[in-house]
Amino acid sequence: MPRKRSPGRPGGDSEDLRRRLIDAALACYVREGVAAASIKSIAGEAGVTPALLHYYFGNRELLRQAVVEDRILPLLRGVQQELALVSGDVGTLIAAFVSAMSGAIEQNPWWPALWVREVLCEGGALREVLVEQVGRAFLDTFVQRFAQAQQQGDLNPDLDPRLLPVSLVGLTLFPAAGAPVWRQLLDAEDIDNGALQRHTLALLQRGLELRS
Amino acid sequence: MPRKRSPGRPGGDSEDLRRRLIDAALACYVREGVAAASIKSIAGEAGVTPALLHYYFGNRELLRQAVVEDRILPLLRGVQQELALVSGDVGTLIAAFVSAMSGAIEQNPWWPALWVREVLCEGGALREVLVEQVGRAFLDTFVQRFAQAQQQGDLNPDLDPRLLPVSLVGLTLFPAAGAPVWRQLLDAEDIDNGALQRHTLALLQRGLELRS
Numbered sequence: 001m002p003r004k005r006s007p008g009r010p011g012g013d014s015e016d017l018r019r020r021l022i023d024a025a026l027a028c029y030v031r032e033g034v035a036a037a038s039i040k041s042i043a044g045e046a047g048v049t050p051a052l053l054h055y056y057f058g059n060r061e062l063l064r065q066a067v068v069e070d071r072i073l074p075l076l077r078g079v080q081q082e083l084a085l086v087s088g089d090v091g092t093l094i095a096a097f098v099s100a101m102s103g104a105i106e107q108n109p110w111w112p113a114l115w116v117r118e119v120l121c122e123g124g125a126l127r128e129v130l131v132e133q134v135g136r137a138f139l140d141t142f143v144q145r146f147a148q149a150q151q152q153g154d155l156n157p158d159l160d161p162r163l164l165p166v167s168l169v170g171l172t173l174f175p176a177a178g179a180p181v182w183r184q185l186l187d188a189e190d191i192d193n194g195a196l197q198r199h200t201l202a203l204l205q206r207g208l209e210l211r212s
Numbered sequence: 213m214p215r216k217r218s219p220g221r222p223g224g225d226s227e228d229l230r231r232r233l234i235d236a237a238l239a240c241y242v243r244e245g246v247a248a249a250s251i252k253s254i255a256g257e258a259g260v261t262p263a264l265l266h267y268y269f270g271n272r273e274l275l276r277q278a279v280v281e282d283r284i285l286p287l288l289r290g291v292q293q294e295l296a297l298v299s300g301d302v303g304t305l306i307a308a309f310v311s312a313m314s315g316a317i318e319q320n321p322w323w324p325a326l327w328v329r330e331v332l333c334e335g336g337a338l339r340e341v342l343v344e345q346v347g348r349a350f351l352d353t354f355v356q357r358f359a360q361a362q363q364q365g366d367l368n369p370d371l372d373p374r375l376l377p378v379s380l381v382g383l384t385l386f387p388a389a390g391a392p393v394w395r396q397l398l399d400a401e402d403i404d405n406g407a408l409q410r411h412t413l414a415l416l417q418r419g420l421e422l423r424s
Contacts, residue, residue: 030334031334031335089422089423090420090422091420091422094420113333113334116328116332116333117333117334119393120328120332120389120390120393121325121328121329121333122242122243122325122329122392123243127393131393131396131397135393135397136397139394139397139398143398153423154422154423155420155421155422155423156414156415156418156419156420156421157421158410158411158414158418159411159414159415159420160403160407160410160411162394162398162400162403163387163400163403163407163408163411164411164415165394166387166390166394167382167383167387167411167412167415169386169390170379170382170383170386170387170390171379171382171383174381174382174386175375175378175379175382177332178332178378178381178382180334181331181332181339181343181347182351182374182377182378184343185343185347185348185351186351186355186374188374188375191372191374191375195372195375196375198370198372199370199371199372199375199376199379200375200379202368202370202371203368203371203376203379203416203419204415204419204420205419205420205422206368206370206419207368207415207416207417207418207419208302208303208306208367208368208371208416208417209367209368210301210302210303210366210367210417211301211365211366
């Protein structure tokens with residue numbers, strides 16, 4: 001049995017099928033976790049035979065690598081590239097981050113739940129790959145820009161530049177991941193992505209604006 | 213075999229042992245998840261026989277209920293009671309929330325990771341019980357106080373009172389849960405609980421304080 005498809009660009013039908021198989025893998029990863037999702041359950045999700053999955057991806061581990069390379073890294077690199085193009089002050093950068101995260105989540109609705117299960121959870125299957133391949137460089141750039149802005153008097157001096165990216169993730173990716181819980185709790189089906197972004201920017205830019 | 217210990221207050225040794233067994237269950241829940249943690253693995257963690265665990269708690273489900281009642285609900289009710297005693301403005305309430313969460317996490321270091329795995333994760337074993345037994349009433353009180361403060365002009369009018377509790381959890385419990393990741397990424401072993409609280413309060417009270 002071939003471990004992987006032979007090289008060369010696959011035809012259109014074949015690419016569609018590959019995409020569908022990866023969609024099925026993502027659905028199973030979100031629902032069951034990467035470690036528990038078997039070739040059999042992913043094949044069932046896609047409505048194909050396990051043999052076809054084996055033919056396309058070889059084995060579970062190679063399929064996981066394909067999901068990372070085809071979907072997760074492009075998502076994160078897209079956000080990175082969007083932010084790399086932002087010139088100007090740190091306020092513009094932070095607003096662009098909130099907007100880029102919101103866009104990425106809207107286009108990849110599986111991402112917040114997968115991030116919780118496989119990055120945030122202890123022992124998550126994607127923690128190491130994301131930390132090493134994307135996280136470190138991404139964070140370093142942010143932390144440097146925040147520290148610089150602070151030195152120039154452009155950013156609240158009582159913030160910790162290293163903790164600010166953590167706060168930004170806590171105000172963007174976390175609310176998306178927790179949405180099934182808080183929507184149910186707050187009867188908040190009416191709060192859309194735009195309303196969430198406006199709230200987040202108001203909090204970041206001006207804080208609580210307490211009177212006393 | 214008795215399903216549960218006979219009624220009546222157990223002696224000191226027995227209480228110590230019960231506490232140790234529940235500690236072992238918590239450790240296994242954090243590491244393996246509630247659904248995967250077997251009586252055998254919890255007994256192994258505690259250094260006792262599975263039969264002893266069965267004698268004390270009956271079965272896996274009753275043990276899970278004991279963990280919820282002995283540890284998780286008291287933790288959350290402790291935070292609730294601390295906040296119920298806060299009189300004064302909404303700024304005092306929010307500062308008290310940040311401080312109460314920080315204290316609860318310090319005293320129950322297993323809580324952030326367990327919350328991620330069993331409340332935030334889709335299909336988490338504790339989501340329903342926490343949402344119904346604690347979450348709804350807790351959130352309602354907060355949302356009402358925020359809405360009232362806003363009407364009185366005491367709180368940033370562009371915030372959504374329903375989303376503010378979500379932001380507060382994203383700035384307290386989420387950073388605690390993500391600490392193993394961001395500490396590694398940021399070489400931030402030096403950032404202690406106090407520094408995290410000061411950063412969070414500075415961000416909440418004054419926002420980014422952008423110059424332009």
